Amino acid sequence: MKVAKFGGSSLAGGDTFLAVKDIIESDNKRRYIVCSAPGKVHRSDTKITDLLYLLYDLETNNIGSSDIEQKIRDKYHAILAVTGVDWDFDAAFDAVMAGIKTSTKDYVASRGEYFNACILSRLIDYPMVDAKDVIFFDDNGNFDAAKSYKALEAMKKAHPKAVIPGFYGQQPDGTIATFSRGGGDLTGAVVARGVGAELYENWTDVSGFLSADPRIVKCPREVRRLTYKELRELSYAGANVIHAEAILPAQEARIPIQIKNTFMPEDEGTLILPHRDDAEEITGVSGEKGFAVINVEKLKLNSFKGFHRKLMSILEVNDINILHMPSSIDSISLIVKENNIAGKMDTVISELKTFVNPDGISVNYGIALITVVGQGMKEQVGCSAKVFTALAHAGINIRMIIQGASELNIIVGVDESNYDKAVAAIYHACVKRV
Template sequence: MLKITKFGGSSVANATQFKKVKNIVESDPARQYVVVSAPGRRTASDNKITDLLYLLDAHRHYHVDASNVTKIIRERFLSIKEELGLQINMEKELDEFFANLSKMTQAEIVSRGEYFCAKMMAEYLGYAFVDAADVIRFKMDKSIDWEATTAKVKAKCAKYDHFVFPGFYGTDANGHIQTFPRGGGDITGAVLARCIDADIYENWTDVSGFLMADPRIVKNPEPITHITYSELRELSYMGASVLHEDAIFPAKEKNIPIHILNTNRPQDKGTIIQENIDQPSEYPITGIAGKTGFTSILVYKKHMSNEVGYIRKVLSILEEYHISIEHIPSSIDSFSIVVADKDVEDILYEMVARIKSELKPNRVRAKSGLALISTVGRNMSSKPGTSGRLFGALGANHINISMIAQGSDEMNITVGVKEEDFKKTIQVIYDTFVTKKGE
């Protein structure tokens, strides 16, 4: 058994968390290769090191005194070093870093949180330190150079039985530091897992995996023990975020299970993400997620079905404004385009006016205040009456459905409701399929 074990920012926020990481790593000999993020928040009012580094870069860029920021960063790292009794000369490392800020790019600066954290963690665990800059290679188009990266990862694994690896960055084709998007430490772990064909990719964070609904809406929702990559994509897109979405793809390509676990509660089962799941689900659905802040643009034209390319012409107008489309529910003579409020707040009426003048529909109407809720489950297609139960439950609770969309794979049902019904809708769906359980 070979595992890539990644610890997020909350898992390395201070010396106490470092100790938890060590206990976890040493409890399983399969945890040979460890990836770490930069130290995260210790409390709700605290700062993430990466946020401080972005702030430091802004101070540098605008020639503003950054001594207060450098002081906080220095104290964070030195407090971990001193409490753990580490020998690494962090004072020198930090002095050199701050002295060379003017020569560094933003990517170099913000990557140092992971770099310094990995160096300290390597000493604390007694593992080798391997710099991501020497291993992960990006192409000119910023995609990963899999051939070069895989060769370098395998070479490091052949050289070291154990190592600690900083997440979030690598080097581009010109040898300069390049970062992944924020949260990219998750991607780094998945990249390493893919390169060495790991048996499992463990992602340790501050939650015990995914829950079937938002705990801020549903009290004590059931945990999701197993979920497919496809279900995760659906739920993540609708706001159920625990893992960076881009971290799914490298593992999915090799069908490597991703195990989400809680550093603060290592005894919890967590959530296993895997495309092929043999274990039967206890519930007819896997999870519920949703978002508010959508607008529906209704376009109606008599005999529209006889006019070739009409919908395409409307969509081309939205494309000119670079608007991403969420859903397009349609009927014979009308269709609606659902878009995010934030994408159209300054141009909505301009777009509607263009649709009216250029395409001459009988009616165009924009309606905001829409919420979208997705009910997701790999088992829904094999359980007749699932959609009927969902719609019946919403009707019985006097929730009006403005829009319905179902994926072609029958894995999700998305409904649009008024924003004021958002929380109530999620609670009703949860009660229907989980609390009552029924088949």
């Protein structure tokens, strides 16, 4: 039995709804379907969720929103016209508009998934189970796993198949709450675990993972198999096929995940597994720009008790997340996202000077982090040498080096101006063609 989640690009228009219908009906093991809100049909289009957020802001601030409202209506009218589904969308949307000023933002934003589920369930003749009846949050807004999995077990007994909207659930007081980034993927993984699926399919607009960004490397190698750990490392480093946190429920239950392309369903895609014996030395190269490095120098810093705790406390009270923290005997570097420290840097430097009395502080902006991932890297002689030699031959200066205890990845920091060149150099030197 399979759980299939279809993303926004897969359900962006009437034609794609019909393609999804064909995919579902081609395999009777696809019994539980999780759907996203309509995404973009073309580059200049706007996602329905973004329109709903804007609609809420305009309405609650008493600003005219008729243009946005009409765009939403036009989108769903077009989907209904192409699919031939008989459903009174206008009545459902009118009800949302009538209570929008007393509704929560999460509720309004969730209606994209809800409306899509209403249409898709009618198109494929599956019952629709509202996410609020099977996905729950606690009083602090955190996912309530125990209550959700119990509800999903009951749903499975009541419905041998169903369509479930992604992205949202219900809080103890009955109000709607949404997941953060990757919410639809997370719902899919939760449903897969809750109903005991043999496979969780995540359908999107790409045929799985590539070993490098195709905008940088021409025709990079397709990755047919990954482990959960490799997937999380690549996703965290910037590969955006599926969000790193969204796979955890499936990973915990050891349910394989398959990334598939709605527009090329015959493609094999990428299968994510708990373990694989055919692991390459280096599976892929991923990265991201927009980092800053706060360098703190203090002679014999490791001899000062509480030094690291004070550093963490200063960043915590300023709501700054630390992504990496390489150190040496007399210095420590705090790697953060530039947008996370915008407008806060002067305050942070002042507090660091007050509470840890450093010998020196400097900040480097415009850093890109490149992550080289491979399960076969562990205890393999020469992996690091390949990476560093490739960068040296390309004339690229390495600003920092980080490797985790798992030996699953090597992270190098370079100037953003060298990012594309560095990714290409590492890929061509380290990733084996098949």
